[in-house]
Amino acid sequence: MPKKLRFGPAGKPVDFKGDMLKVPEYLASIGLDALEYEAVRGVRISESKARKLGEEARRYDIILSLHAPYYINLASKDEAKLKASIKRVIDSLKAAHWMGAYVVVVHIGYYKDHESRRSALKHAINALKIVEEQARQLSINDVWIGPETTGKKTQIGSIEEIIEICNSIERCRPVVDWAHLHARALGMHIVKIDDVIKVIDELEKNLDPQALKPLHQHFSRIEYGSGGEKEHHTLSEEEFGPDFRIVCRGLKETGIEGVIISESPILDKDALVMKAICCEEENYC
Ligand SMILES: [Zn+2]
Numbered sequence: 001m002p003k004k005l006r007f008g009p010a011g012k013p014v015d016f017k018g019d020m021l022k023v024p025e026y027l028a029s030i031g032l033d034a035l036e037y038e039a040v041r042g043v044r045i046s047e048s049k050a051r052k053l054g055e056e057a058r059r060y061d062i063i064l065s066l067h068a069p070y071y072i073n074l075a076s077k078d079e080a081k082l083k084a085s086i087k088r089v090i091d092s093l094k095a096a097h098w099m100g101a102y103v104v105v106v107h108i109g110y111y112k113d114h115e116s117r118r119s120a121l122k123h124a125i126n127a128l129k130i131v132e133e134q135a136r137q138l139s140i141n142d143v144w145i146g147p148e149t150t151g152k153k154t155q156i157g158s159i160e161e162i163i164e165i166c167n168s169i170e171r172c173r174p175v176v177d178w179a180h181l182h183a184r185a186l187g188m189h190i191v192k193i194d195d196v197i198k199v200i201d202e203l204e205k206n207l208d209p210q211a212l213k214p215l216h217q218h219f220s221r222i223e224y225g226s227g228g229e230k231e232h233h234t235l236s237e238e239e240f241g242p243d244f245r246i247v248c249r250g251l252k253e254t255g256i257e258g259v260i261i262s263e264s265p266i267l268d269k270d271a272l273v274m275k276a277i278c279c280e281e282e283n284y285c
Helices: 020-028 047-059 077-100 119-135 159-168 178-184 191-204 242-256 268-279
Strands: 005-010 034-040 063-066 102-107 144-148 175-177 213-219 221-225 228-234 257-262
Touching: 005 268, 020 034, 020 047, 020 119, 020 268, 034 213, 034 257, 063 077, 063 257, 077 102, 077 119, 077 178, 119 144, 119 159, 144 159, 159 175, 159 191, 175 178, 178 213, 178 221, 178 228, 191 242, 213 242, 242 268, 257 268
Parallel strands: 005 034, 005 257, 034 063, 063 102, 102 144, 175 213, 213 257
Antiparallel strands: 221 228
């Protein structure tokens, strides 16, 4: 049976002290098969190192993704900030292309410069069209752009907005952060299996099946305040939602393939907990 789900950490495993290039081997040795390379503070990896990381990942059957810098606002009305944001996405796409990462995860931006959410979204989509054009000129056509569902109410990133973005540009796949959806709805969403199924149904109804095969996902428990996301928590901190069992049951119910990246403070350790929940308890992986 082909794999339904893959699991891995967002960045270097917590107890791993060695070189990044040894991470794929380490992940395979503990039973994980995905890795999100974190360029969240800037894309600094050299081409040769990125290519070597890609070779190691393929050798150990680790699927790679890359998280673009946090400091991106594709809805900015400030010309310099917008240009810098576009460049950060392009730099991320280049690094992903070198390492063979299949998707670049992007936090699209903020509503704040706009009188309406709609106008912010349109602005960001236009910026992504520029990104798309530049990527084409660089002959980068093997990496998907992955707008992520966000956890704060000030950020573009509801599931509807992600769908609209993905229907407006080519090679776009949604990135579903279940914790963010939970925080964005102040704990009212992703509380039952049906919530998870509805999100997946919505994506399947509106997007190209290739963009969901596999569905790229993030998970952790999360703390939120009135504005949404505050802090990510481990799976054992049960006072915070959402419950990973619910997500796993929803995935199983829909039969969707997935790559699940752990954004818990104990990255790989919780990736293993998630894997155990899906594989052993739910018999889906
Ligand atoms: Zn993210």
